[in-house]
Amino acid sequence: MRQRWIGVLLTLAACVATVWLWLDGGLGLYVHPRYFAFTVVAAVVGIVVVVASFIVRVPADEVADGGVGRRAWRRALSIVVVVLCVFGAGSLILLPPATLTSATADQRSVNGGTVVGAGAQQATGDTADFGVKEWATALRQSTDLQGIAGSPATLTGFISADPDDPQNVFFVTRFFVTCCAADAQPVGVAVYQPDWKQSLALDDWVEVTGAFDLNPSVKSRQPMVLVPQQVSEVDEPNDPYVY
Structure with missing residues (x-):
């Protein structure tokens, strides 16, 4: 279940940041203008998929995952991934995109x-x-x-x-x-x-x-x-x- 939510957060962060850059006029610093439409449509579709994932119910995983130590390690890794996702999306949105130098x-x-x-x-x-x-x-x-x-x-x-x-x-x-x-x-x-x-x-x-x-x-x-x-x-x- 935790892996599912990590994937959801990764997708949401990337899609929201892409749409924001397009609205803010900064997408051209990352993508050729000819691909704007494709990129934005793909991001919107991604957001729709994320919303749908909140509606679709997945059965809980009741299979043993290898003990307390392994669960703690996976939980820590999950937290790190989530933090990196939030930081990456926040950087794209809050910091001005930089031109290559x-x-x-x-x-x-x-x-x-x-x-x-x-x-x-x-x-x-x-x-x-x-x-x-x-x-x-x-x-x-x-x-x-x-x-x-x-x-x-x-x-x-x-x-x-x-x-x-x-x-x-x-x-x-x-x-x-x-x-x-x-x-x-x-x-x-x-x-x-x-x-x-x-x-x-x-x-x-x-x-x-x-x-x-x-x-x-x-x-x-x-x-x-x-x-x-x-x-x-x-x-x-x-x-x-x-x-």
């Missing part, structure tokens, strides 16, 4: 995943609407970086350091999400600004306006960088991820 970007390697999306079009065409994802993809796919040199760009993202030259080069970074935050892949465009840490910091959200050129850094392995004309700190957008 430069620490995660370093762990997953900026531009280290599969090239994705709309940046496959030629960067020599209309690039007025290119964002971080499109430029990062175009730079990786281009066989003529000289043709990109001089192209203007205005990009918004958070700062993560170039591991090869963290003093002079940083990435304007965004997380590309295909399903949920667990599979989010950091994509970024390298920016050459010597001693950038004097005026900026990791995880600062910035808008960088400039033009592309060959990388003057002798340490960085990024062949092309955005040479900034202006770097402005901005607020984190309501939807920090790209899709």
Whole structure:
């Protein structure tokens, strides 16, 4: 019987937290928008199932469970699980959901995943609407970086350091999400600004306006960088991820 109620509490905690995040506008920090409807419907169905479980009566388990010591151990484990369920659900509801940061970007390697999306079009065409994802993809796919040199760009993202030259080069970074935050892949465009840490910091959200050129850094392995004309700190957008 106790195991049944643990399962009920786990389901209820997860479903209520999911619906709350959706109502509060924070679900996008965990799930791709295309899956919002599926996720919310599944959570509502889960809540209905939980309510039904209160109505359905299960016969009491009269089988001996192995003695007083074993019962005490199982009771203690049950209490721990219940506390963790309540704490987890409460954290999702009461604490603001956090965006992935430069620490995660370093762990997953900026531009280290599969090239994705709309940046496959030629960067020599209309690039007025290119964002971080499109430029990062175009730079990786281009066989003529000289043709990109001089192209203007205005990009918004958070700062993560170039591991090869963290003093002079940083990435304007965004997380590309295909399903949920667990599979989010950091994509970024390298920016050459010597001693950038004097005026900026990791995880600062910035808008960088400039033009592309060959990388003057002798340490960085990024062949092309955005040479900034202006770097402005901005607020984190309501939807920090790209899709």
